[in-house]
Amino acid sequence: MVKQQKAIDRNNAVISIKGLKKAFGDLEVLRGVDLEVYQGENLVVLGRSGTGKSVLIKVISGLLLPDAGDVDVLGQSVEHLNTKELMALRLKVGFSFQNSALYDSMTVRQNLEFPLVRNSRSLRRKEINYEVENVLDAVGLSQTIEQMPSELSGGQRKRIGIARTLILRPEIMLYDEPTAGLDPITCIEINNLINEVQEKYKTTSIIITHDLTCAKETGDRIAMLLDGQFAIQGTFDEVFESKDERVQSFYNYNFTQ
């Protein structure tokens, strides 16, 4: 099912990137990336493995520093923030990791409580429990509350990872390969969850993927990262109507697989 197009205010960019460059040793991953993400949209960043998709969102969240270029998130230049300002910004930017990154020595409840307890120290036990149960309910996994991450399936881990991010009520959600390594049914469930999160929490999202079904179902706009730069941006149909051979081969490979 292709996502219904919604009206996006193109004057209200919450993330603005200009001339972003990032290299690791001799390997130049991002070579002057320009991107704007608007309030309330789901932007899907497509590209082959190793093209720097994850690096891009790690720079946005301040986990990596850019070598060159400007990265503005919610009106703040990420590379110029001090530690305290970066911490404050991170409360507004949620990050869902490819492998969920759940704390494996903690139960699901403790995983969800962790960011909340550490950032809202005045909260009472009753309020914490309410918030935890609320986000678990939102991802449909209330029954797993006392389980350890090792007892969960891949899809459940992804959902708990998303719930842990949502508990801080972020304005921006960054999803790193949300459907990687999951079966087709679970992929559909995760895609639906991403759309539900966007509707319920009114978030702006960047979804990093190489899964075209995920891109089609969740993306309001698609940006294709090729050779360290965005080769093409637009709706799903606009992108794949492109005559660019690299875009066509990506499309053909995905759907013939």
Add this chain to the structure above:
Amino acid sequence: MDPNTENPNITPRKYVISRKLDSMFFGIYHAYQFVLRFFKEVFVPPYEFKEIIHQCYEVGYKSLPLISLTGFITGVVFTNQSRPSLANFGATSWLPSLISIAIIRALAPLVTALIAAGKVGSNMGAELGSMKVTEQIDAMEVSATNPFKYLVVSRILATTFMIPILVMYTACVALLGAFLSVHSNEQTSFSMFFSQVFDTISFLDIFSTTFKSTVFGFTIGVVGCYHGYNSSKGTEGVGRAANSAVVAAMFLIFVEEIIIVQIVNAFR
């Protein structure tokens, strides 16, 4: 990765001396930065009291069975090995004095520190290493938590506080083992044995042992956390972090032992 620190796994591309020497000096510089960051963060609130207590429990209480057994065996074996030499001179009555000096000044701190380096240091290296490669440390960072303070500072403080306590405990257990060995051969009473032990040891012995074990504890914590926190290259990196944590901590413990003994001897 934390934006405030450089990645220790990326060495400069153009070498000043040679690849190995450059990476060695780069590693030393990065370890120095790591220690400096610890001192910067340890005094700044919020303080992680709950996590420090949890780590003290992990380091201290959970090491007790191993430390007890090792300490007891050390006391018994050292006494049994020393007796024949002293017996040749008819000086077995000096056994409690000899044993107390050896245990308090050298054996208890060294044995405890080496056991802790193996048990606690490798555990820290592997645990933090595995958290690093599975992005759990990054996950803490993006949820606006300072992972260095939560994971590293609390662990280093725990080893710095707990190793001196474990050393004192080891000394007591080793002396008990030594007493049983002496008692079974010489029929020395408990009060006579321990009055000779306490007559022999001085304030300087207790002070130097406490100081030494505090330095050993700090070293074990720093080395274990440094290798774990900076591990890379997947599961292979986790194994390497655990291994390096033990080897480097043991090496540094011996180096520190030599230096501290020389300094203390200058005051004797």
